[in-house]
Amino acid sequence: MRLGVLLILAVCGVAVWAQNAATWRRPERQRASVAGERRSTTARPTGGRLQQEGAVPQPPVPTPTVSSRLLRMNASNEALLQVAQIGEKRGATTVVRRYARRVTLDHRKVKAMLQEEAERLGINLRSAPQPELRQLESAAPTEFDHLFLQTMAAKDQAFIPELNQSARQPATRSLQLLTHNLVALVRIHLTLAQELLKPGAPV
Numbered sequence: 001m002r003l004g005v006l007l008i009l010a011v012c013g014v015a016v017w018a019q020n021a022a023t024w025r026r027p028e029r030q031r032a033s034v035a036g037e038r039r040s041t042t043a044r045p046t047g048g049r050l051q052q053e054g055a056v057p058q059p060p061v062p063t064p065t066v067s068s069r070l071l072r073m074n075a076s077n078e079a080l081l082q083v084a085q086i087g088e089k090r091g092a093t094t095v096v097r098r099y100a101r102r103v104t105l106d107h108r109k110v111k112a113m114l115q116e117e118a119e120r121l122g123i124n125l126r127s128a129p130q131p132e133l134r135q136l137e138s139a140a141p142t143e144f145d146h147l148f149l150q151t152m153a154a155k156d157q158a159f160i161p162e163l164n165q166s167a168r169q170p171a172t173r174s175l176q177l178l179t180h181n182l183v184a185l186v187r188i189h190l191t192l193a194q195e196l197l198k199p200g201a202p203v
Contacts, residue, residue, distance in 0.1 A: 067123050069166050070175065073182070074114045076159045078127040080186075081107035083155065086136045087148045095202050096145045103152065103189050110185070113178055121172070145203045149193045156190035 084107060087100030118125045132151050139147050163183045167176065196203050 065169055066121065066171050066175065069169060069171060070114065070118055070121070070123055071125065072162065073166065073179070074111070074118070074125045075127065076155070076162060077107055077110050077114060077182075079130045080152070080155050080159065080189075081111060082130050082133055083136065083148070083151055086133060087152070090136070090139075090141075090144050091148065092141050092145050093203055095196065096148065099192055099196065100148070106185055106189070110178075110182060117172070117175055117178065120174075146197070149197050149203065153190055153193040153197065156186050156193065159186050160190070 081104065084100050084103035088097060088104050091097035091100055115125060136144070136148060136151065160183060163179055163186070167179050167183070171179070195201060
């Protein structure tokens, strides 16, 4: 019963997170729209000449701190996504497959948001295969669910302090909001994994 309630809360929590995340770029887009209206009627002197502001704006130049932070977040998110995809395919119980499916969908959304922010800043994101994947892929069916949940919990526990530390560093407003929302999301995933690892759980 407790696990069922947690699953319902997780879905509701993810829905709220997704709604908040959908607005993470809205203020910037509104400012861009206002700026576009102003460009149509104003000009700005540059180097002694009037430069029409209708020119295509250049992307902002990211600082090394922002670039490093975005790359680290993407690497950790990609690691969780890859593990979750294995769980979705190999989970021996329905509850584990459903959990893995939820985590997969959530981290795919995060991946898309990180990619959007990277493109806006002109950063090339990259990912690498995770060493845990080989162990998960070769695990016996009777051992897989427990090993998968342990792997997810360990990665979530490592990711949360990394995100909290990143949140204290300078960043764009959109990246700061995404970091804050991602902490809440990973905590939901971690709580569910820990519940499924407890004795008596349907795993």
